[in-house]
Amino acid sequence: MAFRKQLIDLLSYEFRSASSLARELGMTRGDVEDDLRHALRSARAAGHDIEIVPARCKSCGFVFGEDRVLKPGRCPQCKGSRLFEPMIRIRRNPL
DSSP states (O other): OOOHHHHHHEEEEEEOOOOHHHHHTTTTHHHHHHHHHHHHHHHHHOOOEEEEEEEEEEETOOBTTTTSSSSSSSOTOOOOOOOOOOOOEEEOOOO
């Protein structure tokens, strides 16, 4: 099975972050993030729905935009770096 197809399969069961996918697959977060972008693009093209719980600052509660699927570096509001990662799930539409 192709790696990006495997990512789509993993994301169709429950919400996951890039870090949790990397741990599960035994890869670095950076490697998973590159393929994750392409997997999400492929899933959208196939007509599947992408659900994203946006990243959030642990210090001040600032919520980042839903269009951002990768973990931001720091909060633009309080400049803190303690952030919850975005969580992603793919809802497969029946054919």
